[in-house]
Amino acid sequence: MAGQPSTGTPSLFEDGDERNYSRGAIHEEQRHHLHNPEGYMKKDQHKAMDDMLTKDTQVQIEERYKKDPLYSATMHGNQPSKGARQDAEIQAEEAEMLRKKKEKADNMAGKKLEHKSAREH
Structure with missing residues (x-):
């Protein structure tokens, strides 16, 4: 007990x-x-x-x-396959590209607003 x-x-x-x-x-x-x-x-x-x-x-x-392409193998105590590792790399690269595009679009939107404000004055 x-x-x-x-x-x-x-x-x-x-x-x-x-x-x-x-x-x-x-x-x-x-x-x-x-x-x-x-x-x-x-x-x-x-x-x-x-x-x-x-x-x-x-x-x-x-x-x-x-x-997560690596999660299944990891959860079962195995090393992820080469294909799963490549999928994870591609997924990370795509996420980074989307983040950069979003950041660039956000910056451009701010410049347009600033530019418009300058013309109004």
């Missing part, structure tokens, strides 16, 4: 620490889900919050699988 809590249920504990969620955290989390745990008993609130946070984590992992 070493390391096990002497009170409460095992579902309320993680690594020996009780998981408590503030009312604000519960309210904020329910805004992102179609689930309202505020009316639950305390024990059930914690379980509902854990479920919602687990779903959020699963969604984030699924999105990363879709967007």
Whole structure:
């Protein structure tokens, strides 16, 4: 029984620490889900919050699988393939090009506004 809590249920504990969620955290989390745990008993609130946070984590992992070509191999303890590494490089280059284009467009928009203001005076 070493390391096990002497009170409460095992579902309320993680690594020996009780998981408590503030009312604000519960309210904020329910805004992102179609689930309202505020009316639950305390024990059930914690379980509902854990479920919602687990779903959020699963969604984030699924999105990363879709967007990061290296993630799948890394998560399985493997080295990414040459093709996956090339895909990641291309993806990074494209993101950098888009960032530069956006930055350039933002700078040009500011110059047009400044130029227009100078003509009005």
